[in-house]
Amino acid sequence: MIIETREFTRVEGNGKAEIVIEDGEVKDVRLKIIEGPRFFELLTLGRHYYDVPDLEARICAICYLSHSVASVLGIERAFGVEVPEEIQLIRELGLIGEFLESHSLHLYLLVAPDLFGYPDAIRMATKHGELVKEGLALKSFGNRIRVMVGGREIHGINVKPGGFGRWPLPEELEAVEREADGLLTIARRSVRLFSEIGPYGGKAELFVATDGYLTGESLISNIEKNFHYTERIEERPLVYSFAKQSLYNGRPFLVGSLARLLLKGDSLTPLARRLFEEHREKLETGYVSYNNLAQAIELVYSLERAKEIAKTLLDGGIERENVPVEAREGEGIGYVEAPRGVLIHHYRIDGNGSISYSNIITPTALNHAMMERALLWEARELYGEVPEEEMLGRLEETVRAFDPCISCSVHFAKL
Amino acid sequence: MMDKLKLGVFELTDCGGCALNMLFLYERLFDLLEFYEITEFHMATSLREGNHYDVALVTGTVSTQRDLNLLKEARNHSDYLIALGTCATHGSVQASVELPIREKLKAVYGDEGNPMRALDSKPVVEYVAVDFALPGCPYDKNEVYQVLLDIAKGIEPVKKDYPVCLECKLNEYECVLVKKGLPCLGPITYGGCNAVCVRSGLGCIGCRGPLPGEVNPAGEYEVLRELGYDDEYIIRKFKTFARWEP
Numbered sequence: 001m002i003i004e005t006r007e008f009t010r011v012e013g014n015g016k017a018e019i020v021i022e023d024g025e026v027k028d029v030r031l032k033i034i035e036g037p038r039f040f041e042l043l044t045l046g047r048h049y050y051d052v053p054d055l056e057a058r059i060c061a062i063c064y065l066s067h068s069v070a071s072v073l074g075i076e077r078a079f080g081v082e083v084p085e086e087i088q089l090i091r092e093l094g095l096i097g098e099f100l101e102s103h104s105l106h107l108y109l110l111v112a113p114d115l116f117g118y119p120d121a122i123r124m125a126t127k128h129g130e131l132v133k134e135g136l137a138l139k140s141f142g143n144r145i146r147v148m149v150g151g152r153e154i155h156g157i158n159v160k161p162g163g164f165g166r167w168p169l170p171e172e173l174e175a176v177e178r179e180a181d182g183l184l185t186i187a188r189r190s191v192r193l194f195s196e197i198g199p200y201g202g203k204a205e206l207f208v209a210t211d212g213y214l215t216g217e218s219l220i221s222n223i224e225k226n227f228h229y230t231e232r233i234e235e236r237p238l239v240y241s242f243a244k245q246s247l248y249n250g251r252p253f254l255v256g257s258l259a260r261l262l263l264k265g266d267s268l269t270p271l272a273r274r275l276f277e278e279h280r281e282k283l284e285t286g287y288v289s290y291n292n293l294a295q296a297i298e299l300v301y302s303l304e305r306a307k308e309i310a311k312t313l314l315d316g317g318i319e320r321e322n323v324p325v326e327a328r329e330g331e332g333i334g335y336v337e338a339p340r341g342v343l344i345h346h347y348r349i350d351g352n353g354s355i356s357y358s359n360i361i362t363p364t365a366l367n368h369a370m371m372e373r374a375l376l377w378e379a380r381e382l383y384g385e386v387p388e389e390e391m392l393g394r395l396e397e398t399v400r401a402f403d404p405c406i407s408c409s410v411h412f413a414k415l
Numbered sequence: 416m417m418d419k420l421k422l423g424v425f426e427l428t429d430c431g432g433c434a435l436n437m438l439f440l441y442e443r444l445f446d447l448l449e450f451y452e453i454t455e456f457h458m459a460t461s462l463r464e465g466n467h468y469d470v471a472l473v474t475g476t477v478s479t480q481r482d483l484n485l486l487k488e489a490r491n492h493s494d495y496l497i498a499l500g501t502c503a504t505h506g507s508v509q510a511s512v513e514l515p516i517r518e519k520l521k522a523v524y525g526d527e528g529n530p531m532r533a534l535d536s537k538p539v540v541e542y543v544a545v546d547f548a549l550p551g552c553p554y555d556k557n558e559v560y561q562v563l564l565d566i567a568k569g570i571e572p573v574k575k576d577y578p579v580c581l582e583c584k585l586n587e588y589e590c591v592l593v594k595k596g597l598p599c600l601g602p603i604t605y606g607g608c609n610a611v612c613v614r615s616g617l618g619c620i621g622c623r624g625p626l627p628g629e630v631n632p633a634g635e636y637e638v639l640r641e642l643g644y645d646d647e648y649i650i651r652k653f654k655t656f657a658r659w660e661p
Contacts, residue, residue, distance in 0.1 A: 009461040012431040014481075036428030036478025037533055038509040039519050048648065054620055055655070058508050058552065061432025109438065109459065120460030122453065125445075136441050143439065151615040153439055154432045154553045155622070158615040165615035237524045242531055244524075396461075405431070 005392050007034070008399055010110040010120070012062055013406025017395060018240075019379050026383045029375040031368065031399075033243035035406050041358040049075050049327060049353045054157040056345065059360070060405055062105065065098045065150045066338035068159040070345040073215065075161045076325070077332030078349045083323050086313060087163055088215075090149055093176070093309045094159065095214045095336065097145025099302045100138055102339035103257075103295040106403045107194060108135025111292055114397055115196070131193075134186045138299060141179055145306065148172050163322030170314060177310040180303045184271070187299040191275050194296040201288030201398040202377030204254035204370060209263045210342055216335040219342065220263055221248065228333065229344050229361065243406075245369045246361065252369035255341030256402065257294035258283060269304035272297055288374045289401045295339075327353030338363050340403045364404045374398050419448075420469035420567060423455035425489045427475030427482040428509070428536065432553040433500035434458045434474055440556055447560065450567035468493040470566055472559075473539050476502045476510055480532035483542065490543045495566060499559065501552040503539040505624040506659035508552070510536040513658070538659050547572055552622035552656060555608050575607045578626050579619050583610035591618050596642045598652060603630045624657045 001021040008015050014035040020028040040059055044052050053071040057064040069091050076083065109121040112131065118124035125132040143153045148168050151158030158165045210216030211226060218226045235244045247253075261268075261283060265276050275297050276283070283290050327349065334345040341363030348357035378398045382391040426434050437444065438459060454465035471493035477483050490496055501507040512519060516535040520528075540548060549558060562572040579601040583590070591613060592599040599618030601610065605626045612619050625632065632653070639649045 007457065009457045009463075010459065012435070012458060014426065014428075014457075034479065034481055034531070036476070036482060036536065037520070037523060038428065038478070038536070039512045039523065040509075042512045042514065042519060042522060043508055047651070051620075051652075055508055058430055058432075061430045061435045061553065064430075064432075105435075105438070113461070119462035120456075122444075122448065122460065123462075140441055151617075152611050153556075154436060155430075156615070157612050157617050157620060160617075165612075165617040239530050242533070 003388065003392070005395055008396055010113070011400060011404050011406060013404070015399075015404070015406045017375055017399070019383070019395075021383070024384070026376065026379045029372055029379055030240050031372045031375060033241040033368075033406055035242060037242050041360060044355050044358050047355050049161065049349055049355060052347075052355060053159060053161070054155075056360070057155050057157070059362070061154045062102050062405060063098055063338045063340070064155050065094050065146055065159065066336050066343050067345070068150065068156070069095060069215070070334040070336040070343050072159055072161050073334030073336065074332045074345040074347045075334075075349065077334065078330035078347055079161070079325060079328055079332070080330065081162060081323060081325050083162065084319070086316070086318055087323070089309050089313060090164065090168060091159065092214055093145060093306060094149030096302045096306045096309070097142045097149060099298055099339050100142025100306075101146060102142070102403075103299050103302075104135050104138035104142065107190065107292060107295055107299075108132060108139070110400060111194070114400070115193070134189070138183060138186060141183055145176060148176075160322075162325040167318065167320045168313075173310045173314050177307050177314070180307040180310070184300065184303050187296070187303050188271075188275075190299055191293070191296040194292045195279060197289050197292050199285065199287035199289055200378060200394065201374040201401055203286040204258070204288060205286060206248055206251055206253035207259035207262050208248060208253050208255050208342060208366070209259050210335045210337050213260070213264055213267050214337045219335065221253070222263060233361070233366070235361070235365070241368075243365050243368055246366045247369055252373045253366070254286075254288070254370050255363050255366045256291055257298050258286070258288075258291040259341065260337060261294045261297060268301050269308065271304055272301035275300055288370075288398065291401050291403070295403070327351070340364065340367075340405055342366055362405065364402070364406060367402050367404070371399060371402055371404065374402075419452040420450060421454045421465060421467060422451040422563075423465050423468040423471045423489065423493065424453070424458070425455065425471060425473045425485055426458065427473065427486060427503070427539070428478035429475030429500070429502045429507075431458065433502070436553045436556050437472075437559070440560060443560055447563055451563065466492060469495065470563065471496045472499045473497070473503055474499045476506055476536040476538055477542055478509070478534055478536040480534065483534065486539060486542060495546045496543070497562065498539040498545040498548045500554050501550045501622055501624055501656050504548045504550040505657040506536060506538045507622075507656050510538065511655050511658045541659055547574075550605055550623045551608060558607055575605060576626075576628065577606045578602055578630060579604045579606050579608060579610050579613070579623070582606050582608070583613045586610055586614070588613045589616070591616060592638065598639055598642070598644055598649075600635070600652065603632050603635050620655070621652070622656050625653070
């Protein structure tokens with residue numbers, strides 16, 4: 001017998017799951033990504049590198065800037081271009097804006113209705129209007145940073161190899177510094193609220209992240225340091241899903257907020273670090289549902305870090321000079337922490353500056369196998385114990401905890 | 416009190432941005448809810464109670480059989496259907512990969528055939544008649560706000576009929592095509608974004624699709640040729656967002 005969930009709601013993109021029951025027991029769970037394939041790597045093949053980050057941004061709306069930055073890093077590494085600290089900091093600030101926008105969208109508009117028993121945030125707002133407004137305030141602040149660095153709220157084209165089209169103005173950075181400070185109270189409250197979510201979705205045992213907090217030269221995990229995805233991570237296609245599955249040394253693993261805190265908690269900003277320590281024991285159990293709490297702690301980190309970066313840039317003054325980029329034959333990998341986890345853009349570029357090979361692996365694709373495992377664990381806990389509808393509801397919440405970006409998951413190819 | 420209009424948001428295959436952009440209206444979304452009741456919007460709500468929609472917003476391309484079924488359902492149950500965003504109006508980037516679907520699937524997924532019933536990505540307007548088309552990758556959220564308000568008041572919304580170039584000039588931005596030699600599609604692209612990319616000092620990439628009528632793509636082509644861009648580059652650039660030009 002197969003029980004099928006409805007299409008998931010309050011997630012980005014289209015997906016559902018099948019629970020396979022044999023002899024009255026849960027035998028298997030299949031996570032079906034039914035969003036159509038989008039063939040992004042084919043799209044960029046033969047294209048001039050300069051246009052590629054703008055196209056790649058369109059893989060995802062929630063985290064377009066992560067895609068732009070990962071693409072730019074991959075291209076710069078292929079050409080051996082190094083950018084000064086101020087460019088790195090402004091990019092990081094953009095990614096921080098994306099964390100704020102994406103995490104607050106997920107926590108307040110997608111997850112919070114589960115906590116309060118509403119079908120959506122709009123209906124929840126009738127009783128909990130303040131809360132929804134607080135979430136929207138964080139989100140809109142994150143988006144303003146994305147506009148400043150990325151050029152638009154969605155699919156901006158301002159982040160380029162070697163620098164930016166338009167540079168942030170001092171008064172914009174002053175506003176970031178001031179507003180980030182003001183929003184910290186809301187983010188602290190967020191940690192308290194989402195720490196009330198209990199353990200579900202099974203325990204992750206393997207965690208993978210980039211070696212820096214938001215970008216990196218290589219990957220790290222809880223069992224080894226500094227490796228490239230090509231050495232350890234294997235992708236396989238599935239007949240029932242448009243997204244491939246990735247395994248690390250043959251095993252499912254977790255990327256995202258929880259993985260980042262557990263692997264890189266030492267590099268958090270002061271208040272975020274204190275909150276992490278406070279909840280550390282709980283987070284270290286590895287329950288997938290605690291990814292929500294980890295995201296709330298990252299909201300605090302993002303605000304503190306945004307303030308720090310704005311201050312550094314204002315104190316030091318900005319040169320506002322792009323680094324000249326010259327195309328040459330090469331290969332490069334860009335690693336970025338998108339809000340929902342490790343994002344990989346890998347390119348080979350020919351002497352004319354055209355893309356000859358492209359591989360992109362998104363966090364939701366990396367988490368795909370882990371999502372199935374979490375659903376299997378949850379289905380085994382609940383099947384026969386609670387009414388079917390309640391089980392299906394809980395499975396949907398489990399998928400939601402990953403903050404999956406289904407649209408992103410459907411366009412990887414090796415060519 | 417007048418009954419609220421029933422609004423459905425339907426997502427076919429896309430990046431999620433056109434649905435997300437509705438949420439980026441923030442408080443103004445609540446203003447729209449004075450006139451509308453959202454009865455289908457799976458990114459935002461778990462509630463599903465619609466069987467008839469006064470207004471349906473459809474985003475994304477038709478890229479699977481599921482998308483096609485959903486589109487037909489939306490069309491059959493709605494009075495006023497808006498193709499929202501460049502995927503829905505022109506196909507956008509994902510429709511610009513010109514290989515046949517079988518070859519594309521083989522390149523990405525290997526030799527498994529087509530078990531999930533993927534189709535070659537095409538815009539919504541290729542399959543059904545739409546009452547209004549609002550392009551943009553993503554569309555400008557102020558525009559959709561105005562369109563929905565117009566419909567609620569019984570006014571037929573107005574389609575933009577001028578290029579991005581005009582908005583660029585109104586903003587007094589420096590012409591990146593003339594001054595920097597950057598490939599800018601502003602002269603031949605549907606206006607409505609307020610020339611947002613030129614604001615960054617970068618060329619318009621044409622994400623709102625080509626403006627039909629009195630524009631001059633041949634002239635744009637010549638200008639780009641003179642700037643030293645080759646034929647293949649220019650043609651790909653023209654077709655990136657609009658291979659399925661309506």
